[in-house]
Amino acid sequence: MKQSLIQALQNRLEEGRLLENQPLKEYTSFRIGGAASVLLLPKTAAELQACLRVLSEYGETPYIIGAGSNILAPDEGLDRVVICLRSMAEVRRVSENEIEAEAGALLSKTAVFAKNEGLSGMEFAHGIPGTVGGAVFMNAGAYGGEISHVCKAVTVLERSGEIRELSCDEAAFGYRTSRFENSGEIVLCARFSLIPASSDEIGAKMAELLQRRRASQPLEQPSAGSTFKRPVGGYAAALIDQAGLKGLQIGGAAVSEKHAGFVVNLGGATAADVRALIAQIQEKVKENSGIQLEPEVRIW
Ligand SMILES: Cc1cc2nc3c(=O)[nH]c(=O)nc-3n(C[C@H](O)[C@H](O)[C@H](O)COP(=O)(O)OP(=O)(O)OC[C@H]3O[C@@H](n4cnc5c(N)ncnc54)[C@H](O)[C@@H]3O)c2cc1C
Numbered sequence: 331m332k333q334s335l336i337q338a339l340q341n342r343l344e345e346g347r348l349l350e351n352q353p354l355k356e357y358t359s360f361r362i363g364g365a366a367s368v369l370l371l372p373k374t375a376a377e378l379q380a381c382l383r384v385l386s387e388y389g390e391t392p393y394i395i396g397a398g399s400n401i402l403a404p405d406e407g408l409d410r411v412v413i414c415l416r417s418m419a420e421v422r423r424v425s426e427n428e429i430e431a432e433a434g435a436l437l438s439k440t441a442v443f444a445k446n447e448g449l450s451g452m453e454f455a456h457g458i459p460g461t462v463g464g465a466v467f468m469n470a471g472a473y474g475g476e477i478s479h480v481c482k483a484v485t486v487l488e489r490s491g492e493i494r495e496l497s498c499d500e501a502a503f504g505y506r507t508s509r510f511e512n513s514g515e516i517v518l519c520a521r522f523s524l525i526p527a528s529s530d531e532i533g534a535k536m537a538e539l540l541q542r543r544r545a546s547q548p549l550e551q552p553s554a555g556s557t558f559k560r561p562v563g564g565y566a567a568a569l570i571d572q573a574g575l576k577g578l579q580i581g582g583a584a585v586s587e588k589h590a591g592f593v594v595n596l597g598g599a600t601a602a603d604v605r606a607l608i609a610q611i612q613e614k615v616k617e618n619s620g621i622q623l624e625p626e627v628r629i630w
Contacts, residue, residue, distance in 0.1 A: 331367045331409060335388045339370060339411070342380035347371045347417075354403035357395055357414060359459060361552040362601050363403025363630075366393075366412040373417045375487065375518050382516070383491040385411060391489070393630065394516055396434060396461030400468060400554050402629045405601045415463055418518075423447050427526060428482060432519045433463030437470070440522075441536060450527035451480045456536040457543040459555075463517040467510045468626075469503040473539050478503035482523040486515035493518065506559050506626055548586040551594040557608060558591065558623040566623055567591030570611055573618040580607040593627075605629065 340348045348370055354363030370392075372378040385392055392411040395401065415434040421443040424430045429449065431440045441456035454475025458465065466484055469477050481503070484496045502509040510517060543549070558566035570576070570590040578585045582599030585607070586592040593607055612623050 331411075332388070335384070335390065335411075336368060338384045338388075339368070339381055342384060343370065343372060343377055347373065347377075352412075354395075354398075354407065354412070357412075358398035358401050358403050358554070359552060360398075360402060360554050360599075360604070361595055362405070362599060362604065363401075364405050364407025366407060367409045368411045370411060370413045371417050372413065372415070375418065375493070378413070378415075378418070378516070378518075379487060379491050379493065381413070382487060382489060386490055391514070394463070396464035396467075397436065397459055399459045400464060400626070400628055402554060402601050402604055402627050404630055408630070413516075415461065415516075419461075423449075424521065428521055428523050430519055430521045431462040433461060433466075433517045435462045436460070437462065437465055444522070444524055445529050445532040445536065448526055448529050448532075449524035450532050450535075451475075451524035452522065453532055453535045453539060457540045462520050466501070466517045466520050467508060468506050469508050470506075473542070476503075477520075480522045480524060481520055483521045485518045485520070486510075486513075487518050489514045489516075546589055548588040548592055548594050551586070551596070553586070553592045553594045554627040556591045556626050557593045557611075559626045561621050561623060564619070564621060565591070569615045569619050569621055569623070573611075573614045575611055575614055578607065578610065580610065583607045585611065601629075 351365045352369040353365050355361050392413045395414045418432045418434040421431040421435050421440050437455040437458045441452040444452040454472050458470050465477050481498050484501050567590040575585050576590050577587050581603030582596050583603040586594045
């Protein structure tokens with residue numbers, strides 16, 4: 331990576347917010363991934379915007395990371411600029427029934443904020459370990475709720491450095507997808523339209539969903555959540571279980587015994603182990619059921 335690019339980026343950020351050779355395993359819930367040559371931790375949209383303008387001048391496209399809870403990063407690392415948005419994490423109430431959250435705000439924090447404001451609708455998101463930006467990108471969802479149900483508008487930064495607001499329709503949400511998969515825009519913040527309700531009832535719902543999650547998911551082991559999208563006409567976990575793959579292990583990666591939809595890192599798993607296991611699961615499930623599973627986890 332050019333030293334002049336690193337210097338130009340450094341000049342746009344506060345001291346200590348450009349880090350070199352950062353192991354991506356420390357930024358992903360899978361605890362897998364080699365070093366990123368340069369990792370930026372902008373604190374404000376203005377800093378991010380200034381960095382993007384520099385990157386655009388150098389013809390560099392950065393990788394974006396929120397909580398890293400849906401990413402499999404490569405073992406060999408990335409000789410690229412990775413921008414982590416976790417430091418942009420403010421959540422505020424903007425009207426009678428709306429809150430706005432910056433991209434790096436955790437969903438758990440956003441859901442608790444909504445509860446404390448007596449606003450219902452974010453309960454489904456409380457146990458999803460991602461940020462608002464990653465959740466908008468993925469149209470994350472659980473227990474019948476999803477981002478598209480509550481999202482009113484998304485403010486984005488185009489790769490050129492321009493900021494604009496998109497409506498929920500423009501975000502083109504689909505099942506675990508959105509326009510951001512292809513647009514290259516960075517989600518800066520999202521506005522959620524919620525319904526006034528009792529904080530106690532919202533809190534009780536959140537606690538119940540968290541309990542269901544703890545009972546069914548291997549939260550004690552590193553993973554990226556559900557490895558595969560739900561296929562038409564079935565559930566990935568059930569298909570994997572029916573193919574007899576629970577516990578199947580390659581290197582340090584295994585199909586969880588507790589929830590067959592999760593690939594977990596038993597300790598020391600590499601991205602190569604996980605990719606090989608994903609390929610084997612896809613092959614065996616296809617043989618057994620005729621259904622082709624599609625990864626939900628973003629393989630970098
Ligand atoms: C234990 C566990 C349970 C989970 N349960 C669920 C669940 O119930 N439902 C569910 O939907 N998911 C679940 N997930 C997956 C994951 O938490 C979600 O997909 C979450 O929305 C990802 O957010 P993130 O901030 O971690 O995104 P990351 O993993 O950091 O990024 C995911 C993708 O979004 C892009 N991205 C991130 N931030 C931005 C941004 N600001 N602008 C543009 N692009 C961006 C990244 O480049 C990447 O392509 C689970 C994961 C784990 C580990």
